[in-house]
Amino acid sequence: MGDTKPPDLLRLGELTAGLGLHQHLCLIYETQEEQFAAALPFLRSGLERREKCFFVADEKSGAAVLNALRKTGTDVDRHLRSGALILANKPYLKPGPFDPDWLIGFLSQSIQGGSNGKFSGMRTWLGEMTWALVEETAPESLIEFESKVNNFVRDHDVRALCQYRRQHFSPELILGIIRTHPVVVYGGIICNNPYYVPPDEFLKPNQAAREVERLLSNILRWEQSLAQLQALAGRLQTVREDERAKAARDIHDELGYALAAIKLEFTALLRDLPADKAPVGQRSQSILKLVDEAIQSIHRIASELRPGILDDLGVVDSVEWVAEDFQTRTGTKVQLALPEVDLAIDRERSTALFRILQEALTNVARHANATQVRIRLAEEDGILTLEIQDNGRGITAEQLSAINSLGILGMRERSRLLGGELVVSGVPALGTTVTVRIPVGTQKRPGDET
DSSP: OOSSSOOOOOHHHHHHHHOOOEEEEEEESSSSHHHHHHHHHHHHHHHHHHEEEEEEOHHHHHHHHHHHHHHHHHOOOHHHHHTTTEEEEESSSSSSSOOOHHHHHHHHHHHHHSSSSSSOOOEEEEEETTHHHHHTTHHHHHHHHHHHHHHHHHHHEEEEEEEGGGSSHHHHHHHHHHHTOOOOEETEEEEEOOOEEEEHHHTTTTTHHHHHHHHHHOOOOOOOHHHHHHHHHHHHHHHHHHHHHHHHHIIIIIHHHHHHHHHHHHHHHHHSSTTOOOOHHHHHHHHHHHHHHHHHHHHHHHHHHHHHHHHHHHHHHHHHHHHHHHHHOOEEEEOOOOOOOOOOOOOOHHHHHHHHHHHHHHHHIIIIOOSEEEEEEEEOOOTEEEEEEEESSSOOHHHHHTTTTTHHHHHHHHHHTOOOOEEEEEEETTEEEEEEEEEEOOOTTTTTOO
C-alpha cells in the first residue's frame, strides 16, 4: 500500500481520545492493530465523559472491537445494558435501499433523546464502515451521506469518527471519502485535508465544473504559498547569517580585546611582584594559561559563527581553511581539488557553499568512520559544484529518508533557495558523496544599482 512510515499507535489513540465536539474525521487504516488503536480510546473517552456512544458496525467487526474494548478493562456489557453504548449492527432500520436523508433524520432523533439525566447526550459516534460492504450500499449513497454528516456535526454537539479499511474499499470510494472529510487520519497522523469539498459545494449539480475551478484555485494558492515560504526561508537564512556575523564581531572585538587587555595588565602586575615567591609564580602561570585558552576559545567560537576569511579572502580560501581545521581536529586525511584563483560569486552563494561543507564534514565526523575525505570545488558552464566524498561506511536509503535528517534537509534547502540541487548518495562500506550544484548567478559589485 505504499512506502508509508508505520503509524505511531500510541499517538493515534491520544489524538482520537481528544477529539472535540463538531469534528468529523475519517481514519483510513490498513491493519486491525491500527483500527483498535483509534477506536478503543475514542469509545472509552466518550464513556468516561458519561456520553452515549453510538457505534455503527456490522456484526463481525462490531464484536471484534467490543471484545478488544473488554480486554482494556472496560465493562462493555454494563454499558450496553445501561444504554450508554449502542451497537447498531444495521446502519438503518427500514427496508429498501440505503437512504442518506433517512439516516440523518434517524440520527437527529437519537440526538434529541440522548440526554435523560443519566447521560450528557449521544455525542460520540464511531462508524466502522465495513457495514457498507455487508449491506451492499451504493458507493454514491455512502459518499452523499458522509458529506451530509458534515453539516449535521457542525450543527450538533457530536464528534464522529469513520473508519475505512483501505484494502476493502475501491479506490473510487476512498477518493470520495477523502473529499467528504475535513480531517483525515492516515499513518497515525491527523491531517487537515486540503482535498476536502464542503457539502454545500459537493452536493450541488454540475460537480465537474466546480471541481475544476476548485482544483485550479488550489493550484494557484499552493504555488503562492510555496513562493512565500521560500522567500521567508531565504530571508531567515540571510538574517541568521547577519546575526552570526554580528555575534562573531562582538565576541572577537569586545571579549577578545578584553581578555587580551587582562593578560597585558596581569603580565605587567607580575613584573612588580617579588620574583622569589614560588607560589605566586606557579599560580600566575596557571592564570596566564587559562587566559590564553579563553582567548583561543573566543577566536574559535567567532570563526565558527562567521569566519573572517570568508568575507576577506573568498570561498576558495575558506574551503581550504575548513578542510585544514577538520583534518587537524579529527585526524581524517583531506584531499583538495580547488580552483587556482578565487571564484567571483556573491555573498549568498559563498555562504551557502561554506555552510554545506561544514555540515557535510560534521556528518562525516559523526557517522562515517572515514579515514579520508576528498573535496572538490569548481565552476563549470555557469554552475558551481561542490563535492564532498568520504571512504566511510556509506549512508543508507533509510538514513536519507529519515524524518530527523535535519542536516541533510538544511543542506538541500540552502541549495534549493539559490536555484540549485543537492544529491547525497552512499555505497555500503565504500563511502558517501555529497554533491551540490548551484547556478553562479549575477555578482553585484560596489556601485551597482540595487
